[in-house]
Amino acid sequence: MDGSLIFLMVLSLVLGAACWIWFLWGVKRGEFDDIERPKHRMLDDDDENDENGGRGSGT
Amino acid sequence: MTIEAGTCFHCAAEIPAGIDVVEQRADATLRFCCHGCRGAYLLITGAGLDSFYRSRKWEDPAPPVSFSDRFEDPFLARFVHATPEGNAMDIIIDGIRCASCVWLNEKIIERLPGVLQARVNYATGRARVLFDPARITPAAIFSRIAEIGYRPRPYTATEAKRGADAEKRDLLIRFGTAFFLTMQLMAYSFALYAGYFQGIGSNMKLYLQLFSFAVTTPVIFYSGWPFLRGAWRGVVNGAPNMELLIAVGAISSYAYSIYATFAGGEVYFETAAMIVTLILAGRLLENAAKREAASGVEALLGLATGEARRLAGEQLETVDLALLVPGDLVLVAPGERFPTDGTVVAGSSDADESLATGEPAPVEKHPGATIIAGSTNLTGTLRVRCEKGAADSFVARVARLVEDAQSRRAPVQGLADRVAARFVPAVLLIALLTFAGYLVTGARFESALMTALAVVVIACPCALGLATPTAVLAGTGAAARFGVIFRGADVLERLSRVTVAIFDKTGTLTRGTPEVAQVLPVQILTEDELLALAAAVEGGSLHPVGKAICAHALRSGLPFAVAEPTTALPGSGVTGVVGGQAVAAGSYRYLSQLSVAGLPDEEELPIQGTAVLVAVANVYAGTIILKDQVRQDAPALVSYLAGQGIATALLSGDRTVTVRETAAHLGIETARGALSPADKRAEVERLRQEGAVVLAVGDGINDAPALSAADVGCAVAGGTDIAVESSELILVKPDLERLARAHRLARRTMTVVRQNLAWALVYNLVGIPLAMTGRLTPIYAAAAMTLSSLCVVGNSLRLGRR
Secondary structure: OHHHHHHHHHHHHHHHHHHHHHHHHHHHOOOOOOOOOHHHHOOOOOHHHHHHHOOOOOO | OEOOOOEOOOOOOEOOOOOOEEEEOOOOEEEEOOHHHHHHHHHHHHOOOOHHHHHOOOOOOOOOOOOOOOOOHHHHHHHEEEEOOEEEEEEEEEOOOOHHHHHHHHHHHHOOOOEEEEEEEOOOOEEEEEEOOOOOOHHHHHHHHHHOOOEEEEOOOOHHHHHHHHHHHHHHHHHHHHHHHHHHHHHHHHHHHHHHHHOOOHHHHHHHHHHHHHHHHHHHHHHOHHHHHHHHHHHHHOOOOHHHHHHHHHHHHHHHHHHHHHHOOOOOHHHHHHHHHHHHHHHHHHHHHHHHHHHHHHHHHHHOOOEEEEEEOOEEEEEEHHHOOOOOEEEEOOOOEOOOOEEEEEOOEEEEOHHHHOOOOOEEEOOOOEEOOOOEEOOOOEEEEEOOOHHHOHHHHHHHHHHHHHHHOOOOOOHHHHHHHHHHHHHHHHHHHHHHHHHHOOOOHHHHHHHHHHHHHHOOOHHHHHHHHHHHHHHHHHHHHOOEEEOOHHHHHHHHOOOEEEEOHHHHHEEEEEEEEEEEEOOOOOHHHHHHHHHHHHOOOOOHHHHHHHHHHHHOOOOOEOOOEEEEEOOOEEEEEEOOEEEEEEOHHHHHHOOOEOOOOHHHOOOOOEEEEEEEOOEEEEEEEEEEEEOOOHHHHHHHHHHOOOEEEEEOOOOHHHHHHHHHHHOOOEEEOOOOHHHHHHHHHHHHHOOOOEEEEEOOHHHHHHHHHOOEEEEEOOOOHHHHHHOOEEEOOOOOHHHHHHHHHHHHHHHHHHHHHHHHHHHHHHHHHHHHOOOOOHHHHHHHHHHHHHHHHHHHHHHHOO
């Protein structure tokens, strides 16, 4: 009983550590540098028609 | 051709009378204020990005831009740096106002062939562009940004800025680490709580405590390192601070818990970890608000970078501003900024010097006139002889003033710090006395130590530490919702203690643009007729005075036909034919040069404002007076401040007469005019030395030194970015009523902080004696601590309501 509990506690620590490393990776990549923009990005609606929109590039 | 009022489809500015730039679309006719805007529209729709116009959220028109700045590769090449993914360049894009602007810039830049990636940071307005140097040049990227109506300039990170960025990341990592570990820790703690009430195997308890110990250690010694270091510095300097309080709280509960793990008993690891985590969270949020404060100087110096067109003999060459030396001749076209201070040698024009003087009306520039660096040339091309190098120019001097004021600002000791300074030594003393007392009365060393530690733990400054950050957080959050941004906790505190408020005039208490105030026709004409005549000749003018007259005529519903100007003298006046008669409108000097009959004496004209005189068929027909009107909400703000016992003063670069009149109109006690940016700063410093807590409100570059020297600098948005970045309190909209609300909120916030501190002290007053007698069982101590923290947080949250 003790053994399985300790195993589970270690497992949760490992899972937590994995998340932590993921977070460190994000900080190093600059994912948290701009916290304003991402929430607007999902509202950009042109990504599905990029193919036809991308052709013309000027007057 | 009769025209009607309208706004430009692209930049939302009012379309000047007589401008007829249209674009036919299948379903509508779109009108533009100039060909540049139409070009930008065509470019944007051509790229399939017209959803920009639907999704953008602009309430005011965009500032005017030139659309066709020249960019030189040799100059820009210095700002390119190689990265593994390609060449990268950081570009500051001025004019970004909403998320749609960010989106538009990203798409437009990314669609240039050769650009690999473009990412625009919404918060800083900075773009990082990755590109293939073989396929595209930096100048082409810059030109494309300018073509859609934004102003790009190269960005170079200063050493200080890079340091601040590194510090921000460091703090984020420390907080993230503390957060993850504390979450783990809480799971173990809850198991231990349950075990306390229901019974737990001693082995199991030991395991849980050991795991708690393992996860808490990095929280204290890694995440809490800034506090430990700060606390040590406080001890060394003999000035107990907030950090010492945090460190004592965390370390004592940590040490006590280690002891309890091995000696048996209850542990308080979660208290130690929570203190560190919560305080780090507060710091992180505070830093986010403060981040931009240092960039003001950078933006100001941005005005002093770029290129100038220098005349070498009769040859024009484009040179970097920094290379200009006194004596050089430069050519400045309309719409360009003057590169450095100098004297006009040839040509005539108007210059917008509002950035230096605060005076909104353009100043006439004829040969011999002096030029201020950073001001904008409006109507004609000028040849200017440089008097100073760029490093000594007006903007560079103002930048130094701001930098100087920021570095000299004394660090304020927050209320919590002042409490901590007395509280920490007192607690330590009590703990020591407890320890000594038990020993003397014959208790065992171990139980004496336990009791003394219990005193420190119960006095743990959870509530004390949270008192200020939570109230400030709730207060600044509430302020942000009504459009006021506080940069940091200390700003709230200082604003609540303000005793003197000084205002800039133009653009702050007044609208900052001339408006028709009085129409004084000669007897045979009506006011409307005179206005219509003036509007007709001024119709095509891009001069602010001409625009104001036309706008006023349009608002009054006067029909007028725009006359073709026959002659226009930049900076003086314009003549055109209206209904077969020659109509002239312009300054007194312009009309007397035309030898107009019946002109009044110059002294008879009102001294206030700008006078535009009108003549029909060379006979004087009347005068139109334009003034910078006071904002509607200004009187209410001044009377609010007076009601709060705050002295008011008006400091302006404008003429003393005008300043006095405005002050008298608003009921402001002191008024001083004709002040330079340095004078304003000196005045602020003088007041501060007399013991006043000074609030400075301004909007211009010329206010920046005063704003940074004041206890609280408040920038009114819509002004220059430099003013915004030099201040700590920002009104998001030019609405002065918000300043009064911000002041009320600051006072309420400080009341809540005081309540919180008082509560925390009362809690300690009860808790410490109980701990000293050794009667406080651990679980009740934990519950009391939590309850006290919840009270403080709950009290703070009241600020966010209503």
